[in-house]
Amino acid sequence: MMKKSKSFLALLLGVGIAGHSLAQQSLVERQQFVDIKSVIENVEYDIRYATSNNFVGERIDGYLASKCLIHRDAMSSLRDIVNELAKQDLRLKFFDCYRPEKAVAHFMSWANDLSDTKTKADYYPNLDKSALVGPYIAERSGHSRGFTVDLTLVRKDGSGQYVELDMGSSYDLFDPLSNTDNPGINASQRKNRQLLKTVMESHGFAAYNMEWWHFTYRDMTTQQKQQYYDFDVN
Known part of the structure; x- marks a missing residue:
């Protein structure tokens, strides 16, 4: 005993x-990570995955707070971008930054449930859900390394509110219309996308041309490129 x-x-x-x-x-x-707003005040947040306002239709696993975390090594470049945009009365608005691996698993679970199509009209109206895995949803995401951001540009309107520039498609619209160089958008929308792409690329962030909002900081070490994280956003 x-x-x-x-x-x-x-x-x-x-x-x-x-x-x-x-x-x-x-x-x-x-x-190793920092909440962007704790360092740079003049940015906006709309952290969709901490809410039900996203393509899954519910709060995503691992998002316990509406924060945008990024690896400290990318903060200097982000600060330079924000300062440059401020000269044009523009701000960055973040939708997502660091994404825990448990959140990616949540996405995959949703994507593999082909019977759940309640968000189809808003997020993938022209695609079958079975076509989302691969080009839009993957088993591993660069977001989980902490150097990738989803964002747009906003400008203050007459009432003092920051309003998104027209990019020709909404965030997380899984559709060719979201491709950065899609020919179906008008001249103003193309100009806005190009403005965002140019300022991000000029400070070390590479664009993902299937999604106009998606950028990854290029200056990572080999170890950082191989490291994926799963701690909660809190």
């Missing part, structure tokens, strides 16, 4: 130590 009790206690201690180690690892990882 004593041997069993000791074994059980050792098991509990082992689980406790392992849980503590994971928590410590998560804390260390989190410390």
Whole structure:
């Protein structure tokens, strides 16, 4: 009986130590990231995955707060972008930044449930849901490395509110219309997309041409390119 009790206690201690180690690892990882708004005040947030206003139709796993986290190594370039845009009375509006791997798994679970089409009209009206995995939804996302952002441009209107520039399609619209160089958009929309792309690329962010809102910081180390994270956004 004593041997069993000791074994059980050792098991509990082992689980406790392992849980503590994971928590410590998560804390260390989190410390490499910063909430953009805590450093740069003149930016806007619309963190869709912390709400039900997204293509899944519910809050996404791992989003416990409406924050936009990014790796500290990319912050200097973001600050330069914000300062440049301020000269044109423009701001960045962020939809998403760091994305936990558990959130990516949530996306994949939704994408594989072909019976759930309640958001089709708003997010993929011209595509079958079965076509989303691959070009739009993947088993692993660059967002989970902490160097990718989804964003747009906003300008203050007469009432003092920051209003999104017309980009020709809404955020997370899974459709060729969201391709940066889609020929179906008008001249003004093309100009707005090009403005966003130009300012982001001039400060080290590479565009993803299937989605006009999606940019990844290029200056990553080899280790950073291989590192994916799963701590919560909180």
